[in-house]
Amino acid sequence: MRDVARAAGVSQTTVSFVLNEVPDVHIGQATRERVLATIEQLGYRPNAVARGLRRAKTDTIGFIWHDPASLAGRMVQGAQEAACARGSLVLLAGTGGDVLVEQNAGATLIDRRVDGIVCATRDHRVVAPAGHLRSVPSVLLGCEAADQSVPAVVADQAAAALEGTSRMFRTGRQRVAFLSAAVGTPTTRSRLAGYRRALVTRGVRYEHGLVRRCRGERAAYDATRSLMAEPHPPDGLLCHDLEIAAGAYRAISDARLAIPGDIAVVAFDDHEVSASLLHPALSTIGLPHYEMGRLAVETLFEFITADAVPGGQRRVHCPYYERQSV
Amino acid sequence: MRDVARAAGVSQTTVSFVLNEVPDVHIGQATRERVLATIEQLGYRPNAVARGLRRAKTDTIGFIWHDPASLAGRMVQGAQEAACARGSLVLLAGTGGDVLVEQNAGATLIDRRVDGIVCATRDHRVVAPAGHLRSVPSVLLGCEAADQSVPAVVADQAAAALEGTSRMFRTGRQRVAFLSAAVGTPTTRSRLAGYRRALVTRGVRYEHGLVRRCRGERAAYDATRSLMAEPHPPDGLLCHDLEIAAGAYRAISDARLAIPGDIAVVAFDDHEVSASLLHPALSTIGLPHYEMGRLAVETLFEFITADAVPGGQRRVHCPYYERQSV
DNA sequence: CTGAAAGCGCTAACAT
DNA sequence: ATGTTAGCGCTTTCAG
Numbered sequence: 001m002r003d004v005a006r007a008a009g010v011s012q013t014t015v016s017f018v019l020n021e022v023p024d025v026h027i028g029q030a031t032r033e034r035v036l037a038t039i040e041q042l043g044y045r046p047n048a049v050a051r052g053l054r055r056a057k058t059d060t061i062g063f064i065w066h067d068p069a070s071l072a073g074r075m076v077q078g079a080q081e082a083a084c085a086r087g088s089l090v091l092l093a094g095t096g097g098d099v100l101v102e103q104n105a106g107a108t109l110i111d112r113r114v115d116g117i118v119c120a121t122r123d124h125r126v127v128a129p130a131g132h133l134r135s136v137p138s139v140l141l142g143c144e145a146a147d148q149s150v151p152a153v154v155a156d157q158a159a160a161a162l163e164g165t166s167r168m169f170r171t172g173r174q175r176v177a178f179l180s181a182a183v184g185t186p187t188t189r190s191r192l193a194g195y196r197r198a199l200v201t202r203g204v205r206y207e208h209g210l211v212r213r214c215r216g217e218r219a220a221y222d223a224t225r226s227l228m229a230e231p232h233p234p235d236g237l238l239c240h241d242l243e244i245a246a247g248a249y250r251a252i253s254d255a256r257l258a259i260p261g262d263i264a265v266v267a268f269d270d271h272e273v274s275a276s277l278l279h280p281a282l283s284t285i286g287l288p289h290y291e292m293g294r295l296a297v298e299t300l301f302e303f304i305t306a307d308a309v310p311g312g313q314r315r316v317h318c319p320y321y322e323r324q325s326v
Numbered sequence: 327m328r329d330v331a332r333a334a335g336v337s338q339t340t341v342s343f344v345l346n347e348v349p350d351v352h353i354g355q356a357t358r359e360r361v362l363a364t365i366e367q368l369g370y371r372p373n374a375v376a377r378g379l380r381r382a383k384t385d386t387i388g389f390i391w392h393d394p395a396s397l398a399g400r401m402v403q404g405a406q407e408a409a410c411a412r413g414s415l416v417l418l419a420g421t422g423g424d425v426l427v428e429q430n431a432g433a434t435l436i437d438r439r440v441d442g443i444v445c446a447t448r449d450h451r452v453v454a455p456a457g458h459l460r461s462v463p464s465v466l467l468g469c470e471a472a473d474q475s476v477p478a479v480v481a482d483q484a485a486a487a488l489e490g491t492s493r494m495f496r497t498g499r500q501r502v503a504f505l506s507a508a509v510g511t512p513t514t515r516s517r518l519a520g521y522r523r524a525l526v527t528r529g530v531r532y533e534h535g536l537v538r539r540c541r542g543e544r545a546a547y548d549a550t551r552s553l554m555a556e557p558h559p560p561d562g563l564l565c566h567d568l569e570i571a572a573g574a575y576r577a578i579s580d581a582r583l584a585i586p587g588d589i590a591v592v593a594f595d596d597h598e599v600s601a602s603l604l605h606p607a608l609s610t611i612g613l614p615h616y617e618m619g620r621l622a623v624e625t626l627f628e629f630i631t632a633d634a635v636p637g638g639q640r641r642v643h644c645p646y647y648e649r650q651s652v
Numbered sequence: 653c654t655g656a657a658a659g660c661g662c663t664a665a666c667a668t
Numbered sequence: 669a670t671g672t673t674a675g676c677g678c679t680t681t682c683a684g
Binding site (some may be wrong): 002012013016017020022046047050051053054055 | 660663
């Protein structure tokens with residue numbers, strides 16, 4: 001920068017001013033152009049590290065990343081693109097799901113003076129935000145703070161379950177069952193809530209026996225067979241994921257029933273190839289990872305600029321992909 | 327840091343020395359412990375930005391990311407974890423596949439004074455590395471420089487095609503066909519080379535007619551039917567991806583042939599759920615994204631520390647996942 | 653073994 | 669409208 005100043009015959013200050021287009025300072029047209037030309041000519045590029053030190057702002061947002069699953073990649077991508085659109089970059093800090101490492105990751109990011117942090121945990125779990133998430137603007141992604149003290153962006157799983165279930169009702173189904181996951185997480189709870197709301201909306205009584213918890217293709221197969229063997233078998237099936245849907249498909253096929261003729265199926269976790277591999281192609285509910293990452297960063301920027309914590313929780317709509325199973 | 331020095335009754339220099347465990351400087355045991363205690367007590371953490379400015383080393387590596395596909399997430403993760411293991415963080419810079427934006431991304435990362443850059447492009451394409459990739463230690467990921475001037479990490483697709491094809495020969499197949507992709511990319515060329523090498527190894531003549539280019543399930547279906555209708559239909563099929571394998575499966579099923587009894591199938595792009603959805607479960611060749619990301623960063627560190635460009639190209643083994651289709 | 657002091661490259665009062 | 673100057677928080681000679 002000194003070189004530029006010298007070559008253009010001005011002071012460093014002037015160079016800095018033209019570079020930053022400081023609002024209250026007007027630089028003479030001639031000077032400005034001379035400086036700009038010199039910058040161009042010398043190929044000068046400001047040192048972002050030095051600028052960050054001085055401004056106490058690094059134009060960098062930290063992304064804490066717990067999820068080893070590949071889908072998280074879309075979240076990171078969404079975050080990265082949203083940040084980029086605002087002139088910031090994303091600094092990644094992973095934790096192999098380890099909570100101790102998580103503390104560390106947050107601290108490390110703060111050491112680097114990131115302007116804010118997006119903290120993405122797996123599986124929508126409620127977290128007690130670590131101290132450092134309070135010391136710098138932060139937003140949770142895919143989970144929420146137990147005390148709502150940190151804003152969060154989550155997939156609207158309840159609405160998604162409601163929609164998936166309602167779609168089946170709307171094609172005339174009377175009894176929709178829910179093949180849920182084995183473990184009770186916030187995700188499964190939200191989905192169950194949505195499922196129940198769909199029943200209420202439809203004026204159908206909730207039956208405990210229509211909700212089965214299972215894990216894996218095999219368990220889903222068994223659960224479906226068991227459901228089909230009941231006096232009043234279901235004519236619709238909401239599945240927690242693709243593997244479960246696969247098990248259900250197999251059971252339905254073995255029972256010589258037709259999809260969607262005899263029974264409709266909808267599953268969470270859209271995966272184009274897998275969904276199309278099933279016959280008939282499976283209608284799915286997608287998890288909007290990209291959009292979640294994007295919105296988390298947008299929210300973070302609001303937080304940073306408004307200097308006020310944005311409202312508690314933002315839910316992102318989960319798209320429904322209609323294929324042939326409903 | 328000044329506060330720590332003051333509270334411990336020493337100079338900043340001393341604090342810096344104990345913090346960095348400078349080799350040639352020995353600090354008295356008592357002083358060191360006092361300083362450490364004070365640091366702990368005050369909860370002091372060094373400012374990484376200031377340190378970066380002074381040391382001209384940021385412990386950050388840049389990752390240029392072209393690929394909008396979700397699988398790239400695993401590469402980023404591999405890179406991130408490898409970097410983390412060496413005390414560095416990954417700074418992301420995406421480009422929507424746009425070359426102009428790419429120039430920019432590289433420049434932005436250099437402005438941030440990253441210690442090195444990993445540049446990941448989609449689809450193994452040969453690139454003429456932009457100037458900035460030469461001005462800072464860089465390694466290409468998933469592609470290679472036309473002039474080999476920049477080290478590269480790629481999946482060993484030729485070896486993978488060789489292995490997949492050979493596996494089929496080893497179960498007694500005589501004629502293995504290759505359903506390749508529609509476009510001629512370095513990826514498809516490498517795979518074809520591997521396929522041909524497998525033929526040579528087996529002592530089988532290459533037949534142009536056994537290699538079909540297709541894109542999508544439907545095209546694969548047609549290509550397979552056409553192959554099966556020939557006088558000497560193949561008894562083995564190497565598929566470019568899962569969609570193509572799906573089309574092949576359908577065609578084989580329609581032709582009332584059995585997998586693997588009448589014909590064996592192997593496909594690139596391992597995806598557990600999809601592969602298991604097919605009946606019989608499809609044997610696949612995985613693309614080692616995580617490992618590639620990891621190795622790219624390892625290579626980059628060699629580059630940075632050895633201050634010498636590591637040898638041209640590193641190929642990562644692609645794992646073969648045996649299921650029931652061979 | 654420890655401290656004083658210079659400076660990394662930039663920004664932003666404050667002067668002129 | 670432009671220049672002078674004092675740091676941002678740290679590392680690192682060089683003296684003591």
